[in-house]
Amino acid sequence: MTIKPQILSCFLTVLVLSGCGSAASSGTTESEFDADAQLAYCADQTSKALKTIPDNGEIPRNIPPGLKQWNQVDYKDWTSGFWPGELWYLYEATGGKKWERNADKYTAYLKPLSVSPAIDHDLGFQVFNSYGNGFRLTRNPEYKDVLLKTADTLATLFNPKVGTILSWPREVPNMEWPQHNTIMDNMINLELLFWASKNGGSRSLYDMAVSHATVTMKNHFRPDYSSYHAVVYDKETGKRIKAVTHQGYSDSSMWARGQSWAIYGYTMVYRETKDPVFLDFAHKVTKVYLDRLPKDLIPYWDFDDPAIPNAPRDASAAAVVASALLELSTYTQDDDLAKQYVDKAVGMLSELSKNYQSRDKNTALLLHSTGHKPAGSEIDYSIIYADYYYVEALLRYKKLKEGQKKLLTYKSR
Numbered sequence: 001m002t003i004k005p006q007i008l009s010c011f012l013t014v015l016v017l018s019g020c021g022s023a024a025s026s027g028t029t030e031s032e033f034d035a036d037a038q039l040a041y042c043a044d045q046t047s048k049a050l051k052t053i054p055d056n057g058e059i060p061r062n063i064p065p066g067l068k069q070w071n072q073v074d075y076k077d078w079t080s081g082f083w084p085g086e087l088w089y090l091y092e093a094t095g096g097k098k099w100e101r102n103a104d105k106y107t108a109y110l111k112p113l114s115v116s117p118a119i120d121h122d123l124g125f126q127v128f129n130s131y132g133n134g135f136r137l138t139r140n141p142e143y144k145d146v147l148l149k150t151a152d153t154l155a156t157l158f159n160p161k162v163g164t165i166l167s168w169p170r171e172v173p174n175m176e177w178p179q180h181n182t183i184m185d186n187m188i189n190l191e192l193l194f195w196a197s198k199n200g201g202s203r204s205l206y207d208m209a210v211s212h213a214t215v216t217m218k219n220h221f222r223p224d225y226s227s228y229h230a231v232v233y234d235k236e237t238g239k240r241i242k243a244v245t246h247q248g249y250s251d252s253s254m255w256a257r258g259q260s261w262a263i264y265g266y267t268m269v270y271r272e273t274k275d276p277v278f279l280d281f282a283h284k285v286t287k288v289y290l291d292r293l294p295k296d297l298i299p300y301w302d303f304d305d306p307a308i309p310n311a312p313r314d315a316s317a318a319a320v321v322a323s324a325l326l327e328l329s330t331y332t333q334d335d336d337l338a339k340q341y342v343d344k345a346v347g348m349l350s351e352l353s354k355n356y357q358s359r360d361k362n363t364a365l366l367l368h369s370t371g372h373k374p375a376g377s378e379i380d381y382s383i384i385y386a387d388y389y390y391v392e393a394l395l396r397y398k399k400l401k402e403g404q405k406k407l408l409t410y411k412s413r
């Protein structure tokens with residue numbers, strides 16, 4: 001049988017278009033992705049959660065596979081800011097007073113963090129996601145006060161001899177305490193320092209954040225720009241002692257969420273500093289992640305786990321990266337690259353919305369995140385930070401579509 005050239009050419013065109021033009025393996029294009037419908041789903045699920053979680057002063061953190069009830073934690077837990085942050089985003093998305101009331105209620109649980117000694121670096125995750133979003137949306141001066149005090153508390157962990165913020169001021173396996181440790185996740189906490197330095201806090205907070213990002217850039221990455229999870233420094237000389245993993249598969253592997261923090265973190269540091277060195281770096285740490293993703297754009301928990309494809313996924317890393325890519329696309333002069341970032345982000349969100357939603361299974365937004373695999377903890381769970389970044393990414397996408405180049409950041413006001 002011979003195939004007519006016109007038919008062959010048509011077939012090839014369809015093949016090429018379906019390969020390049022689609023946002024993901026699912027083939028959802030930008031115009032087909034309905035962020036409003038997804039946000040409605042998020043509001044509906046979270047309304048159900050609000051009706052079922054015990055009102056006991058604690059904050060939802062995770063739901064194990066097959067179960068329906070959220071496990072809750074107190075305000076000291078590193079994840080305590082994500083739930084109030086998600087409620088603030090739903091308030092932003094809907095304007096509904098119910099969301100504002102509940103966001104304010106859960107945000108208030110975190111207030112002691114602003115006046116207690118720092119027990120670790122996560123203060124940015126905790127207080128910027130809760131109070132930071134609350135202040136951005138309401139301008140409540142009490143929220144501002146908590147933010148400024150917490151930034152000063154976080155700054156007590158900065159070691160000028162090393163040039164970074166200490167992540168864990170205590171004995172943690174393999175960290176050679178009392179030497180100085182810094183983990184990749186710590187990049188996210190810098191946003192609180194940048195904000196404080198521009199809103200009445202000391203200029204030194206800005207300098208600390210820039211120093212942290214610069215020293216981390218030098219010591220925390222391999223030649224291919226994949227990241228080590230943790231670096232241990234000599235606390236007196238600042239010399240790097242070793243680069244190791246804590247939550248990843250091995251010291252030489254690329255832990256998915258660690259790399260997602262790098263992508264999100266350097267994008268944010270560029271936003272706050274406008275230093276092109278950080279923008280260039282954000283592109284580089286993004287490239288290695290995108291190049292190595294599976295076809296459906298949702299990473300396995302660690303890119304180098306030999307059990308792949310039978311290894312757990314990490315929906316949380318996908319949500320973090322989707323949100324970061326939308327922001328990074330707005331700083332990119334190269335239109336093709338910007339489009340590629342948006343297409344990938346839409347592909348990730350689309351895949352999450354089609355194959356990772358909790359719907360009837362529980363009241364979280366997403367299934368299949370991995371918390372700490374080497375410790376056997378939170379494997380294939382619904383985890384609150386996946387939900388937080390999912391809603392953030394949906395809101396960012398909506399703003400992008402509405403033509404706002406500045407997304408969900410203080411700079412947009």
Ligand code: GLY
Pocket residue numbers: 078185247257371
């Ligand atoms: N900050 C801890 C984590 O990403 O699991």
